Amino acid sequence: xxxxxxxxxxxxxxxxxxxxxxxxxxxxxxxxxxxxxxxxxxxxxxxxxxxxxxxxxxxxxxxxxxxxxxxxxxxxxxxxxxxxxxxxxxxxxxxxxxxxxxxxxxxxxxxxxxxxxxxxxxxxxxxxxxxxxxxxxxxxxxxxxxxxxxxxxxxxxxxxxxxxxxxxxxxxxxxxxxxxxxxxxxxxxxxxxxxxxxxxxxxxxxxxxxxxxxxxxxxxxxxxxxxxxxxxxxxxxxxxxxxxxxxxxxxxxxxxxxxxxxxxxxxxxxxxxxxxxxxxxxxxxxxxxxxxxxxxxxxxxxxxxxxxxxxxxxxxxxxxxxxxxxxxxxxxxxxxxxxxxxxxxxxxxxxxxxxxxxxxxxxxxxxxxxxxxxxxxxxxxxxxxxxxxxxxxxxxxxxxxxxxxxxxxxxxxxxxxxxxxxxxxxxxxxxxxxxxxxxxxxxxxxxxxxxxxxxxxxxxxxxxxxxxxxxxxxxxxxxxxxxxxxxxxxxxxxxxxxxxxxxxxxxxxxxxxxxxxxxxxxxxxxxxxxxxxxxxxxxxxxxxxxxxxxxxxxxxxxxxxxxxxxxxxxxxxxxxxxxxxxxxxxxxxxxxxxxxxxxxxxxxxxxxxxxxxxxxxxxxxxxxxxxxxxxxxxxxxxxxxxxxxxxxxxxxxxxxxxxxxxxxxxxxxxxxxxxxxxxxxxxxxxxxxxxxxxxxxxxxxxxxxxxxxxxxxxxxxxxxxxxxxxxxxxxxxxxxxxxxxxxxxxxxxxxxxxxxxxxxxxxxxxxxxxxxxxxxxxxxxxxxxxxxxxxxxxxxxxxxxxxxxxxxxxxxxxxxxxxxxxxxxxxxxxxxxxxxxxxxxxxxxxxxxxxxxx
Numbered sequence: 116x117x118x119x120x121x122x123x124x125x126x127x128x129x130x131x132x133x134x135x136x137x138x139x140x141x142x143x144x145x146x147x148x149x150x151x152x153x154x155x156x157x158x159x160x161x162x163x164x165x166x167x168x169x170x171x172x173x174x175x176x177x178x179x180x181x182x183x184x185x186x187x188x189x190x191x192x193x194x195x196x197x198x199x200x201x202x203x204x205x206x207x208x209x210x211x212x213x214x215x216x217x218x219x220x221x222x223x224x225x226x227x228x229x230x231x232x233x234x235x236x237x238x239x240x241x242x243x244x245x246x247x248x249x250x251x252x253x254x255x256x257x258x259x260x261x262x263x264x265x266x267x268x269x270x271x272x273x274x275x276x277x278x279x280x281x282x283x284x285x286x287x288x289x290x291x292x293x294x295x296x297x298x299x300x301x302x303x304x305x306x307x308x309x310x311x312x313x314x315x316x317x318x319x320x321x322x323x324x325x326x327x328x329x330x331x332x333x334x335x336x337x338x339x340x341x342x343x344x345x346x347x348x349x350x351x352x353x354x355x356x357x358x359x360x361x362x363x364x365x366x367x368x369x370x371x372x373x374x375x376x377x378x379x380x381x382x383x384x385x386x387x388x389x390x391x392x393x394x395x396x397x398x399x400x401x402x403x404x405x406x407x408x409x410x411x412x413x414x415x416x417x418x419x420x421x422x423x424x425x426x427x428x429x430x431x432x433x434x435x436x437x438x439x440x441x442x443x444x445x446x447x448x449x450x451x452x453x454x455x456x457x458x459x460x461x462x463x464x465x466x467x468x469x470x471x472x473x474x475x476x477x478x479x480x481x482x483x484x485x486x487x488x489x490x491x492x493x494x495x496x497x498x499x500x501x502x503x504x505x506x507x508x509x510x511x512x513x514x515x516x517x518x519x520x521x522x523x524x525x526x527x528x529x530x531x532x533x534x535x536x537x538x539x540x541x542x543x544x545x546x547x548x549x550x551x552x553x554x555x556x557x558x559x560x561x562x563x564x565x566x567x568x569x570x571x572x573x574x575x576x577x578x579x580x581x582x583x584x585x586x587x588x589x590x591x592x593x594x595x596x597x598x599x600x601x602x603x604x605x606x607x608x609x610x611x612x613x614x615x616x617x618x619x620x621x622x623x624x625x626x627x628x629x630x631x632x633x634x635x636x637x638x639x640x641x642x643x644x645x646x647x648x649x650x651x652x653x654x655x656x657x658x659x660x661x662x663x664x665x666x667x668x669x670x671x672x673x674x675x676x677x678x679x680x681x682x683x684x685x686x687x688x689x690x691x692x693x694x695x696x697x698x699x700x701x702x703x704x705x706x707x708x709x710x711x712x713x714x715x716x717x718x719x720x721x722x723x724x725x726x727x728x729x730x731x732x733x734x735x736x737x738x739x740x741x742x743x744x745x746x747x748x749x750x751x752x753x754x755x756x757x758x759x760x761x762x763x764x765x766x767x768x769x770x771x772x773x774x775x776x777x778x779x780x781x782x783x784x785x786x787x788x789x790x791x792x793x794x795x796x797x798x799x800x801x802x803x804x805x806x807x808x809x810x811x812x813x814x815x816x817x818x819x820x821x822x823x824x825x826x827x828x829x830x831x832x833x834x835x836x837x838x839x840x841x842x843x844x845x846x847x848x849x850x851x852x853x854x855x856x857x858x859x860x861x862x863x864x865x866x867x868x869x870x871x872x873x874x875x876x877x878x879x880x881x882x883x884x885x886x887x888x889x890x891x892x893x894x895x896x897x898x899x900x901x902x903x904x905x906x907x908x909x910x911x912x913x914x915x916x917x918x919x920x921x922x923x924x925x926x927x928x929x930x931x932x933x934x935x936x937x938x939x940x941x942x943x944x945x946x947x948x949x950x951x952x953x954x955x956x957x958x959x960x961x962x963x964x965x966x967x968x969x
Contacts, residue, residue: 116354118535120333120344124355126538127309127331128362129418131702132171134307135359136298136322137163137352139178139185141282141315142335145349148253150180150241155189156349162356167194169360169367173305177202177294179281179318181243201279201318202297203245203290213245217289220275221245224287227270235262246288259283281318294318295325311359313352314342368632368709369416373397375627375707376927376943378413379435379444382610383457383580385477387623389413389947392435392928394446394453396422401561402476402520404613404620405640405690407498407715409522414626414713415704418539420496422559424453424481427488427545437603437929440585442610443577444929450487451548456480458580460562476520476562480580482573483555485548491557493524493531494541499701499715506533506540512566513542525558525566584609592658594964597923601960603930604953605657608650611950613690617665618642619650620690622934622946628710629935629945633890636706638714639934639946641695643687644670645771646950648730653954655737656961663738664746670731671748674755681755682762686724686773687717695720722769723778728756729787729852732794745802757795757810764788764817770836771845774886779836783845785821789814790852818854825849826861832868833861841884842872844898847905857908866905874902876938877921893935893944896922900955907962919959932956 127133137143143155143163155163167174175196178185182199191197198205213221228247232238237254240247249266251259266285271278279286279293294314302310308329312322315335323332323341332342335352346352373391378398381388388410389398397412399422412421426448435446443456458478483489497504497518504517508531515522524542528551531542546555556573569576587609588602611620622639629635648670651663673692677683689695698716706713735753739745745753764785767778792814799807825846827834835843847869849855850862873880878894879902899922906915925936927943932952934945 116351116358117344120346120355121358122535122538123331123344124311124359125362125418125536127311127329128359129366129703129705130308130329132173132306132308133363134173134175134298134301134305134310135163135166135356136175136177136301136310136312137356138294138314138316138319139176139180139189142313142349142352143176143189146282150250150252151188153188155191156353158353159349159356160191162353162360163195164192165360166356166363167192169363171367172363173301173307175301177297177312177322179248179279179284179286179316181241184241196301198297198301200243200246200288200290201286201321202292202294202300203288204243205297205300213289217245217275220273221247221289223273224270224276224289227273228266228287231262231265231269235259235265238262243288245290246286248284248286250284252283279318281316293321295321295323298322298325312342313355315349365416366418366705369705369707372708374927374942375933375945375947376925376931378927378931378947379437379929380442380607380610380623380931380948381444381455381457381479382442383459383477384610384612384614385459386457387610387620388457388479389623390435390444390446390455392446393432394424394435394455396455396479398624399479400640401497401522403690404623407501409495409497409518411496411499411704413624414707415496415500417494418496418536419500419704421492421494422479422481423492423494424483424489424557426451427490435929437606438581440588440602440606441581442584442606443581448485448487451483451485451489453489454482454484454577456577456580458576476560478561479559480573480576481557481559482577483546483548483557484553486553487548489546489548489555491526491529491544491546492541493543494536494539495522496539497522499704499713500539501701501703503539506531506542508533508542510566511568514564514566520562521564522562523560523564523566525560525569526555527568528555529557587659590658594960596960596964596967597919597956600923600926600930601657601957604932604956605654605659607931607948607953608654608950608957609659609662611650611948612662612665613642614665616690616692617662617667617669618688618690618692619647619662619666620950621646621687622949624946625715626710626713627707627933627944627946629892630710630890631708631940631944632710634710634712635888635890635892636710636712636714637946638698638717639949641687641689641717642669642692644673644684644727645686645724645730648727648734650950650954652730652734652737653957655734655741657957658741660738660741663734667731667735667738667749667752671752674752682759684727684759685720686722686727687720718775719769719773722773723763723766724770724773724784725760725763725766725768726771726781726784726787728759729790729794732756732791732798736794736797739798739802743802745798745804750804753795753798756791757813760788760791760817761813764813765820772843772881772886776887779839780824781836781845782821782825782833783843783848785817785825786848786852786854789817789821789854790848792817793853821849822854822861830868832865835882835884839884841882842869843882843884844869844873844879844895844901845881847901850908851901851904857910862905863909866902866909869905870902873898877918877925878936878938893937895935896925896932896949896952897955900952900959903959904962907966912966915959916963919963922956922959 144153182204334340334342411419511527625638626636700712704713770781879898933943933947934949
């Protein structure tokens with residue numbers, strides 16, 4: 116197939132709402148002498164049927180034939196729209212809608228044409244509801260010419276008659292329409308984003324003439340045409356439809372989706388990347404983790420951008436692992452090892468103080484070692500694939516041209532072949548490692564077009580990148596329970612910290628689904644006050660306060676920007692601490708395994724979530740206890756948290772789960788308000804603050820309120836919200852916070868009810884109440900961690916150990932956890948890796964370890 120046509124089909128296959136329209140004779144069916152025997156090609160029928168079955172895809176056959184004849188001859192399913200008489204007939208009842216005046220004109224035309232046919236042997240008339248077609252195929256040319264002349268000088272001149280000339284046919288209609296207007300009507304009715312039309316006849320030129328923008332026209336056979344592309348015959352048209360089907364099916368449902376939990380994360384304190392088990396970089400945002408993606412294969416398939424390395428011969432890797440104590444990943448095949456890490460920006464100097472290389476921003480380093488041949492594919496797609504870039508081979512690498520920021524791929528000794536793939540340029544290469552001395556280094560440098568050689572040897576650079584991670588993890592107080600997995604969880608949380616600002620990501624990705632194929636897809640690449648505080652608290656518990664101190668400075672800045680109104684804090688902010696823009700949908704991306712929409716931004720930004728203050732106050736108390744003192748900015752944050760609670764604790768809110776429903780008096784939110792003041796009093800008492808009796812009164816009032824109104828006597832438990840019977844895992848915090856002791860009958864009863872209603876094997880669901888969204892979700896790892904802690908607090912140590920062991924088994928092969936787990940499909944769901952999941956695992960391991968020591 117013509118490469119340009121292949122690229123054009125690749126582009127139109129990825130539009131949100133696609134209309135595929137075809138002529139019948141000469142397109143789906145070959146031209147035959149007897150039109151009544153024209154049956155469609157099996158290949159065409161198969162493609163059309165399959166396309167019509169796809170979501171967001173409509174197929175229509177627009178023919179000059181009468182609608183009844185078209186339906187009887189084509190035998191296409193009802194999913195395919197049939198349009199007859201060059202756009203005059205959209206349904207069987209059309210004839211009944213002709214006015215009496217048009218019926219009279221039609222009869223005049225029929226009578227006149229019957230006389231002409233009688234006088235010219237071999238001429239065949241095809242009567243249609245609004246027209247009559249005069250066929251001359253197979254007729255002596257002189258007879259045919261005479262007949263056409265008689266038609267043109269006779270009935271074609273009647274008032275109200277429209278003439279359409281085709282191949283060996285002339286049609287007279289009492290309705291002024293053609294295939295172009297029919298396409299316009301279909302496009303409008305179906306709200307199509309783009310139209311693909313295939314035809315062979317002169318009458319199809321009207322349709323080609325009405326195509327515009329992203330539309331695609333394909334002409335079959337020779338002759339002048341307004342179509343942009345051409346194929347030789349109906350069989351080639353069928354091949355074009357088959358390619359459209361394959362490409363669109365992949366776009367809609369995703370290519371072979373790697374299980375979420377099997378992805379490994381790279382991090383350098385500035386951005387993050389995800390790596391598949393086959394060493395494909397499938398996710399990387401630049402320059403920050405909440406910026407647009409340059410590789411979005413994870414939610415858009417290969418056309419959305421990736422950077423792949425694999426043996427030329429193919430094959431599944433022998434394994435993938437993190438280098439111990441680092442964020443460096445090794446993927447190994449027989450004869451090939453790929454070592455990946457994200458390097459920080461650096462200005463290196465040589466002994467004579469001359470610059471060795473300057474990198475403007477992060478660098479993705481990929482070291483290929485071994486003795487075989489590797490195939491490399493580099494397909495950058497900035498702005499989630501919305502920007503087409505050019506790849507220019509030059510010197511020791513490639514320049515990425517056309518994006519907002521400079522990007523260069525340093526690859527000395529690699530010879531690239533740049534090709535066009537669906538309108539985007541992709542670079543491919545075969546690397547012979549034996550010929551290259553056993554090692555090839557690929558450096559994707561952001562923020563620069565420099566392709567200078569880095570004079571520091573690659574093994575020294577790797578050691579310099581890894582040592583800070585090793586030193587940090589060596590400084591932690593790791594438990595003996597699941598020690599290695601806790602260390603990996605701690606490194607993952609550290610990797611989600613943004614060093615330049617102090618903020619902490621809730622997760623590394625956007626729109627990984629809570630249900631495969633569903634719409635529960637959210638953007639978690641931001642800093643939630645709650646999630647970040649809980650993350651930092653887990654690291655404090657392991658002995659590292661640096662991340663907490665940085666986060667609290669970041670929170671202090673957010674509070675300062677409220678202008679003295681801390682109660683107006685948003686639940687989440689950008690990495691830089693500013694309000695998010697509007698939530699948007701990237702409708703050109705099919706989503707992970709076809710799970711749409713892919714979202715950027717998060718509407719939860721505008722919700723009222725009164726629980727966010729509790730984790731921050733709890734973090735300050737933990738930091739103060741670990742350090743033995745409180746800093747001025749931390750006092751400031753603490754006082755603002757209490758003041759925010761004082762002003763708004765009595766209000767309903769949207770709650771921790773951010774359901775897009777009216778506010779309620781959520782039990783968890785009230786408990787967190789209580790915890791805010793309780794932890795503030797602890798800090799005052801333990802670290803030399805002044806006595807604040809009004810804070811004690813406030814704490815006791817909130818506690819009494821939630822203990823009374825949060826209890827639901829019918830279910831004998833603390834439910835999701837005041838007066839609601841539905842259970843919610845977050846209500847476990849009635850005891851986890853310390854508001855109720857572990858042996859309180861009300862807490863014991865709540866634990867039993869949540870266990871019965873929400874636990875399913877190795878997971879605990881958030882809730883089963885109607886949150887206003889279709890579909891279902893997996894169990895939440897953080898909720899599983901809460902139930903483990905509740906088991907321990909209520910004396911059920913064996914149950915806690917068993918559930919923790921089950922939770923550990925759900926982790927991916929390199930130890931990472933997404934947000935959720937589906938116990939039926941036995942696979943991860945939700946954004947990945949999720950801070951909640953890893954901090955929950957750390958907290959449970961520490962608690963279990965403490966129990967063992969007692």
